[in-house]
Amino acid sequence: MADETIEALLLEQRKFPPSAAFKKNALVVGTHLYDEANADYEAFWSRQAEELVSWSTPWSQTCDWNLPFSKWFVGGTLNVAYNCLDRHVEAGRGNKVAIHWEGEPGDTRTITYAELLSEVERFSNVLRGLGVVRGDRINIYLPMIPEAVVAMLACARIGAAHSVVFGGFSSQALADRINDASAKVLITADGGWRRGDVFPLKPQADEAVASTPSIEHVVVVKRGNNDVSMKAGRDHWYHELMATADPKCAAEPMDSEQLLFLLYTSGTTGKPKGIMHTTGGYLTHVTYTHKYVFDLHPETDVYWCTADVGWVTGHSYIVYGPLSNGATQVIYEGVPNFPGNDRLWSIIAKYGVTIFYTAPTAIRTFMKWGTQEPAKHDLSSLRVIGSVGEPINPEAWMWYHEHIGRGNCPIVDTWWQTETGGIMISPLPGATTTKPGSATFALPGVGAEVVDEAGNTVTKGGGYLTLTNPWPGMLRGIWGDPERYKETYWSRFPGRYFAGDGAKLDDDGYLWLLGRVDDVMNVSGHRISTTEVESALVSHPSVAEAAVVGANDATTGQAIIAYVTLRGGAEVNETDLRNHVAKEIGAIAKPKTIYFTPDLPKTRSGKIMRRLLRDVAEGRNLGDTTTLADASVVTELQNRAAQSSED
Numbered sequence: 001m002a003d004e005t006i007e008a009l010l011l012e013q014r015k016f017p018p019s020a021a022f023k024k025n026a027l028v029v030g031t032h033l034y035d036e037a038n039a040d041y042e043a044f045w046s047r048q049a050e051e052l053v054s055w056s057t058p059w060s061q062t063c064d065w066n067l068p069f070s071k072w073f074v075g076g077t078l079n080v081a082y083n084c085l086d087r088h089v090e091a092g093r094g095n096k097v098a099i100h101w102e103g104e105p106g107d108t109r110t111i112t113y114a115e116l117l118s119e120v121e122r123f124s125n126v127l128r129g130l131g132v133v134r135g136d137r138i139n140i141y142l143p144m145i146p147e148a149v150v151a152m153l154a155c156a157r158i159g160a161a162h163s164v165v166f167g168g169f170s171s172q173a174l175a176d177r178i179n180d181a182s183a184k185v186l187i188t189a190d191g192g193w194r195r196g197d198v199f200p201l202k203p204q205a206d207e208a209v210a211s212t213p214s215i216e217h218v219v220v221v222k223r224g225n226n227d228v229s230m231k232a233g234r235d236h237w238y239h240e241l242m243a244t245a246d247p248k249c250a251a252e253p254m255d256s257e258q259l260l261f262l263l264y265t266s267g268t269t270g271k272p273k274g275i276m277h278t279t280g281g282y283l284t285h286v287t288y289t290h291k292y293v294f295d296l297h298p299e300t301d302v303y304w305c306t307a308d309v310g311w312v313t314g315h316s317y318i319v320y321g322p323l324s325n326g327a328t329q330v331i332y333e334g335v336p337n338f339p340g341n342d343r344l345w346s347i348i349a350k351y352g353v354t355i356f357y358t359a360p361t362a363i364r365t366f367m368k369w370g371t372q373e374p375a376k377h378d379l380s381s382l383r384v385i386g387s388v389g390e391p392i393n394p395e396a397w398m399w400y401h402e403h404i405g406r407g408n409c410p411i412v413d414t415w416w417q418t419e420t421g422g423i424m425i426s427p428l429p430g431a432t433t434t435k436p437g438s439a440t441f442a443l444p445g446v447g448a449e450v451v452d453e454a455g456n457t458v459t460k461g462g463g464y465l466t467l468t469n470p471w472p473g474m475l476r477g478i479w480g481d482p483e484r485y486k487e488t489y490w491s492r493f494p495g496r497y498f499a500g501d502g503a504k505l506d507d508d509g510y511l512w513l514l515g516r517v518d519d520v521m522n523v524s525g526h527r528i529s530t531t532e533v534e535s536a537l538v539s540h541p542s543v544a545e546a547a548v549v550g551a552n553d554a555t556t557g558q559a560i561i562a563y564v565t566l567r568g569g570a571e572v573n574e575t576d577l578r579n580h581v582a583k584e585i586g587a588i589a590k591p592k593t594i595y596f597t598p599d600l601p602k603t604r605s606g607k608i609m610r611r612l613l614r615d616v617a618e619g620r621n622l623g624d625t626t627t628l629a630d631a632s633v634v635t636e637l638q639n640r641a642a643q644s645s646e647d
């Protein structure tokens, strides 16, 4: 055991096969897609591209693989906005609702495919009027309002690449991203609604633009009605430009490898990386995965992904995947606890949501808030529920299954990254028997293997997750830095894409994600995954959420330090909880110290910042805290750590 790359400690035996009722109408029930893709993955992707995407000219080569650079559907041309809008309208589905939008204060908008198309055509002309041409970069810094979708699709329509920056990011983060991409236009809003108040965006945008020489124009959507200053000649109101814009804008064919967007993701070190995604391969990947992973029946389903368009999940599974598939979806502007902790469940009941996609961090928060919140609403419309962003602890999975899925919705735990563009590892809901906490298997068309330190394939036990074949949605590089692209993803294991995640394979060949390998702990020579200890803690009935880090220890190399948040009203003492972990996964994984805390430090996308917790545990000064969602959480933890060392 001790020489395993990462030890596999947690044993999860529960299994959930798809029900007969679900299988009856499911798009995929058997193994035929896997069989087809295993025989020839390129031919498989080629068939998906042909069936699911409309092309202006066919491609001459499916994949040009010049490791680590790939091109897909080489020579083919298409327009992404045409695929997301025009083709549905042309097919007579113009009156189908594309977006049920719900503002945080309770205002709503219903937007059909025909209406969305018309808005996008106008805005495409607005951008052209501001001098935007094919190949330019456009920054988008907006709340979760329909104009965010319009802006992205308008860029795609005219061949400009968008770079969306999450509305919660600071002016400095925005300026850095604008400058890295040399963007010409910034699209923002006066403000948006969050937790009952207007949060201003335009003032931040003004501050950013003061140091971004490439920005020529700023377009401002009126949403918050907060006071803003407009600089003559540079700043323009969206509604004023739209009122005079030409209503028709033809969708021009783009090369399959035309840059569709940049999305910045922070690495462990250095400046954020501008991840590059292109047109034909990306659209094929997200359309295919959105259809099959969620078992989408566009005529009857109402889909809802709770992500923000500032993250890749919002790009792939709010904008491009769902709209390309002609889905009807819900988009919600605000936070899940305004005006009450049951807002999301009330939205599901209101719109009859059938497919719901959210993140483990949200699920664990719902656990803290208690089962009475979802119980207030009729969730019987739901039929598939999904998870993305972090490993989902088995007990959080079970809670999701019981209290949101009411025991009869398949759960799709989808592993992927900003870099992969679309989902890579996930169950297919009508075909896969799930196990709580496992993302199960690579999707048809995707090659994933676990390897050890030396790069040898592991068939059972823990190691590093690698991808073995190119895939259509893969990043095409890091903007302006091809060397960093090679170095970051392709140098650790020659010939393989290394994702940075640990994973294990169980006896049945199921994949279990073990978290980022930077987070793996080394306790007395045992490599232990933070995810498994966290899952053991969360399996205690009193615990809602846990974060575990390894802190330097004179005796054991590293010692396990746990930060634990309890479920509403629950109590447990430290010794009992340490013993619970020993019982679940073994004495080696028992935390040395457990701190109880009402909150954990998280990034704005909801990922636990273990690096900060390590700093706290080791009594260091904190490094960069700018990506932290709520900085007061860490100060509180530091105070507690200082107190306990005085005790």
Ligand code: PRX
Pocket: 265, 312, 313, 387, 388, 389, 390, 391, 392, 413, 414, 415, 416, 417, 418, 419, 439, 499, 500, 501, 513, 515, 516, 605
């Ligand atoms: O560590 C994995 C984790 O999130 C990372 C990618 O983060 P990001 O680029 O922000 O994209 C998030 C949305 C796709 C991965 O390297 N991750 C994502 N999904 C899962 C996951 N870890 C475990 N299980 C998942 N389902």
